[in-house]
Amino acid sequence: MSLSIAEVAERTGLSAHTLRYYERDGLMLGEVGRSASGHRSYTERELGWIELISKLRSTGMPIRDVKKYAALVRSGNGNERDRLALLQAHRERVLAQLAVVQQHLGAIEYKIGFYSDLLERDEDGALT
Amino acid sequence: MSLSIAEVAERTGLSAHTLRYYERDGLMLGEVGRSASGHRSYTERELGWIELISKLRSTGMPIRDVKKYAALVRSGNGNERDRLALLQAHRERVLAQLAVVQQHLGAIEYKIGFYSDLLERDEDGALT
DNA sequence: CTCGCCCTTAGAGCGTGCTCTAAGTCAAGC
DNA sequence: GCTTGACTTAGAGCACGCTCTAAGGGCGAG
Numbered sequence: 001m002s003l004s005i006a007e008v009a010e011r012t013g014l015s016a017h018t019l020r021y022y023e024r025d026g027l028m029l030g031e032v033g034r035s036a037s038g039h040r041s042y043t044e045r046e047l048g049w050i051e052l053i054s055k056l057r058s059t060g061m062p063i064r065d066v067k068k069y070a071a072l073v074r075s076g077n078g079n080e081r082d083r084l085a086l087l088q089a090h091r092e093r094v095l096a097q098l099a100v101v102q103q104h105l106g107a108i109e110y111k112i113g114f115y116s117d118l119l120e121r122d123e124d125g126a127l128t
Numbered sequence: 129m130s131l132s133i134a135e136v137a138e139r140t141g142l143s144a145h146t147l148r149y150y151e152r153d154g155l156m157l158g159e160v161g162r163s164a165s166g167h168r169s170y171t172e173r174e175l176g177w178i179e180l181i182s183k184l185r186s187t188g189m190p191i192r193d194v195k196k197y198a199a200l201v202r203s204g205n206g207n208e209r210d211r212l213a214l215l216q217a218h219r220e221r222v223l224a225q226l227a228v229v230q231q232h233l234g235a236i237e238y239k240i241g242f243y244s245d246l247l248e249r250d251e252d253g254a255l256t
Numbered sequence: 257c258t259c260g261c262c263c264t265t266a267g268a269g270c271g272t273g274c275t276c277t278a279a280g281t282c283a284a285g286c
Numbered sequence: 287g288c289t290t291g292a293c294t295t296a297g298a299g300c301a302c303g304c305t306c307t308a309a310g311g312g313c314g315a316g
Contacts, residue, residue: 006292016293017275024296025273037282039293052239055232063273080250084243087236094233098226104183105222108215111180115212122208134262144263145305152266153303165312167263191303 002033002041012050019050026067027053029074059094130161130169140178147178154195155181157202187222 005016012019019040023032029049035041042050053066065086072083133144140147147168151160157177163169170178181194193214200211 004292015275018273020294021274035293037293039282052235055235057273059229059232059236080243080246084240084247087240087243091233091236091240094229094236098229098233101187101222101226104187105219105226107180107183108187108219108222112212112215112219115208115215118208119212132263143305146303148264149304163263165263167312185303 002035002043003047005040005042008042008047008050011047012054014050014054022050022053025063027063027070029070056090059090060097061090065090130163130171131175133168133170136170136175136178139175140182142178142182150178150181153191155191155198157198184218187218188225189218193218 003011005019008014008019009016014022022028023040028046032040032042032046053070056066056069057063069083069086072079072086131139133147136142136147137144142150150156151168156174160168160170160174181198184194184197185191197211197214200207200214
């Protein structure tokens, strides 16, 4: 069972343009297969890989690092320690980033509270 | 008490280049004051504003929206409802984004667990 | 007085990550 | 057989958010 680029685009939420770009840029695990007419035909394994790198990207991993990870996976068994290190480093960065965003969001919510109170008091005033 | 651009840069973590760019691009509440020699001299109020917009930026608000918010604050009292709406919309987007990142991070952590287990088992093997 | 440094401006340049274009091929439906 | 539409390629273009450059001014330390 194989998938066209349009089907993969739909399932992953990426555009066909982006899928071709990822392939050209070396983010895939190898050449994507082709149909008789030269159209890309993705396997389930490739779909899974795209879903993974899409998660890495959406959590802020740069293309550069996704490429490094892809190179490790591509080169086969024996570098699991390197893969783990790469993922763990990413995890640390994401957690740090989440903490910053949550803290700053807190400050923004404080501001929201300020304006909410202000407007609520205003309405009370209007009612009296 | 006034601050030089270098002092504001240090306190906010932004570069002097970025501070000038924000001012040029209309993110500030007005013209920043100048010293006798033409150097920018920031007030505490301006420092506070920069810290706020820096929090908005770091939570992902586009420059475009920061400018809208600045325009509202600049135009004075009476548009508190608009300011609140803008901040609340931003808050919703940030929360949605946080949820996505956390979910995808979960999947990545699962992968980390997989490699950790794999390597741990390997080490056990090596010890026998 | 001179040196070194930080400041000024307008505007160009750049890194990232797509996103789109142009020209062409192929398969299926009418 | 012809049209339609999804696909192919290499490469150009773009949005965003800075980041840097060039040319010059002013001020404190020695």
